[in-house]
Amino acid sequence: MFKLLFHRKKPHKQNVAEKEIPSTSHQSIPDASVAENGQKKKRKWRHLCCSSQTDSDAEAESNTVKTQKKCRWFLFKFWKKLHKQNVAEKEIPSTSHQSVACGGKIIESQTGTIDCFGFPNIGNTCYMNSCLQSLLNIEEFIRDIRRQEVLWNTDPEAQLLRRLIDVRDCHESTDYGLKDHHLRAFKKAFSSQAPEYTGSAQKDAHEFLTLFLNEVKRLAPHLERNAALLGQSYTCPVEEHHIFKMENMRTCKSCGHQSSQQEDFTSLSLDLVPEGSIINMLETYLKEQEIEFRCDCGGTASELKSSFDTLPRVLILHLKRFGFTQTYNIQKVDDPVRLQRDLVVPSNQGGGCYSLVSIISHYGGTESGHYICSSVHPEESQHSxxxxxxxxxxxxxxxxxxxxxxxxxxxxxxxxxxxRNF
Known part of the structure; x- marks a missing residue:
C-alpha cells in the first residue's frame, strides 16, 4: 500500500523539489502564491478521488476495497501535512547548484552555496542588493555610521541611515522574511528622496549608488547642527571614506596661462580600453587632452589635464559599458577588461596603494539585465x-x-x- 501511495505521488515530490531551487529569472523567495497553487492542486486531487467513487464502477466495489482507498487517502493527507511543515520550516531553499545563471551566461562557483549573507529580490532590485553588498563590505564605513547612532537614531530626516543599519544587522541572518521586511523599509526610505525608485522598474546600479551616497552627504549639515546642540561633533561617513577631489588644469597653448578647477567625486567613470587594463583606463583618463577654449590672449586652443588632488579611502571606479551609437541608440559594450587586484594611484599630495575588495557586474543588454556582486568574504581580514x-x-x-x-x-x-592600504 505504501509503495502504491508514494509511487502515485512521485510527480508531486519532483514539483516540490523544483520549487526548492531558486530560479535566477525570478529573484525573490517563493511567496504566498506558491502555497495557494499547492492548495488548488490539493483540492483538484480530492475532487478526482471523490468523483472516482461516485461513478457506477465505484458503487460496485466491495466494502473492503472502499476501506483500502479511504486508508490510502488518509495516509496521503497525513504525509502531505508533514511534508508541508518541513518545507515551511526552511527559510532558504537548499540547493546543490554549483553555478549562477545570469543573462544567459554561467558563472562557475569554487565550492557551493551558503545560507546566509544573501538578500531576497523584492522586485527588480538586484541593482540595490549588489550595491548594498558592496557597501556592507566596507566595514569602516558602516562602523562610522553606527558609532554616531545617538545623533541620527531619533531624527526623522535620517531615516535612511536607520534603515541601512537595520539591513546590516540582519545581513548574517537566514531569516529571509526579516530581510525582505528591512529591504522594503530601506527602499521606501530611499524612494522618499528619489521618487523615481518607488516602483519596481529596473534601474542602473551606478546611478543608485551615486544618489544614495549624495543623500547621506546631504544629511551632514543637519546632523552637524544636531551634534553641536549636544556638544558633540558629526563626521559624514561619505566625506570620510568616499569623497575625493579631482583637479582640472587648463593651459593655453598660445600664452601659457593656466587656470585650475576642483570638483568633488564619489566615483570615477572610465572609458573602456578594449583588451586593456584598469591601469590603462586610469592613464587614459588622466592623459592631457586638447580642447577648444578662447583665452584672454585670443588663443582658441588649450590643453586640459586632470589629476587626483586628494585620494579617498575607498575608490569606486565605474566602467562605461553603456554608450550611444552614431544613430543615437543605446548599446552595451562587452569588451573584456583586465581587472587588477592592486592599484597605485598618483595624486598631487602623494600616491596611494589600493586593493580590490568588490566587483559589481552586469549581465544582459540595454533592455534588461541582472546585477551580481562579488566581494571579499565578510569574515576575511584585510591582510589575509x-x-x-x-x-x-x-x-x-x-x-x-x-x-x-x-x-x-x-x-x-x-x-x-x-x-586604500596606505
Whole structure:
C-alpha cells in the first residue's frame, strides 16, 4: 500500500523539489502564491478521488476495497501535512547548484552555496542588493555610521541611515522574511528622496549608488547642527571614506596661462580600453587632452589635464559599458577588461596603494539585465592571504576566490571598489 501511495505521488515530490531551487529569472523567495497553487492542486486531487467513487464502477466495489482507498487517502493527507511543515520550516531553499545563471551566461562557483549573507529580490532590485553588498563590505564605513547612532537614531530626516543599519544587522541572518521586511523599509526610505525608485522598474546600479551616497552627504549639515546642540561633533561617513577631489588644469597653448578647477567625486567613470587594463583606463583618463577654449590672449586652443588632488579611502571606479551609437541608440559594450587586484594611484599630495575588495557586474543588454556582486568574504581580514570571496546573486550566495571573480567577470565588470592600504 505504501509503495502504491508514494509511487502515485512521485510527480508531486519532483514539483516540490523544483520549487526548492531558486530560479535566477525570478529573484525573490517563493511567496504566498506558491502555497495557494499547492492548495488548488490539493483540492483538484480530492475532487478526482471523490468523483472516482461516485461513478457506477465505484458503487460496485466491495466494502473492503472502499476501506483500502479511504486508508490510502488518509495516509496521503497525513504525509502531505508533514511534508508541508518541513518545507515551511526552511527559510532558504537548499540547493546543490554549483553555478549562477545570469543573462544567459554561467558563472562557475569554487565550492557551493551558503545560507546566509544573501538578500531576497523584492522586485527588480538586484541593482540595490549588489550595491548594498558592496557597501556592507566596507566595514569602516558602516562602523562610522553606527558609532554616531545617538545623533541620527531619533531624527526623522535620517531615516535612511536607520534603515541601512537595520539591513546590516540582519545581513548574517537566514531569516529571509526579516530581510525582505528591512529591504522594503530601506527602499521606501530611499524612494522618499528619489521618487523615481518607488516602483519596481529596473534601474542602473551606478546611478543608485551615486544618489544614495549624495543623500547621506546631504544629511551632514543637519546632523552637524544636531551634534553641536549636544556638544558633540558629526563626521559624514561619505566625506570620510568616499569623497575625493579631482583637479582640472587648463593651459593655453598660445600664452601659457593656466587656470585650475576642483570638483568633488564619489566615483570615477572610465572609458573602456578594449583588451586593456584598469591601469590603462586610469592613464587614459588622466592623459592631457586638447580642447577648444578662447583665452584672454585670443588663443582658441588649450590643453586640459586632470589629476587626483586628494585620494579617498575607498575608490569606486565605474566602467562605461553603456554608450550611444552614431544613430543615437543605446548599446552595451562587452569588451573584456583586465581587472587588477592592486592599484597605485598618483595624486598631487602623494600616491596611494589600493586593493580590490568588490566587483559589481552586469549581465544582459540595454533592455534588461541582472546585477551580481562579488566581494571579499565578510569574515576575511584585510591582510589575509586565503583569497576567500563570495558571489552574491540576490538570495543565492556562492563561495569563490578573488582571482576567479576577476577572471570570470572581465566582460561584465561594471563597478569596482578599491580599499586604500596606505
Amino acid at each position: 592571504t586565503s583569497d576567500r570571496w563570495l558571489t552574491y546573486n540576490d538570495a543565492q550566495v556562492l563561495h569563490t576566490t578573488g582571482s576567479a571573480a576577476c577572471e570570470e567577470q572581465q566582460r561584465s565588470a561594471y563597478m569596482l571598489f578599491y580599499k
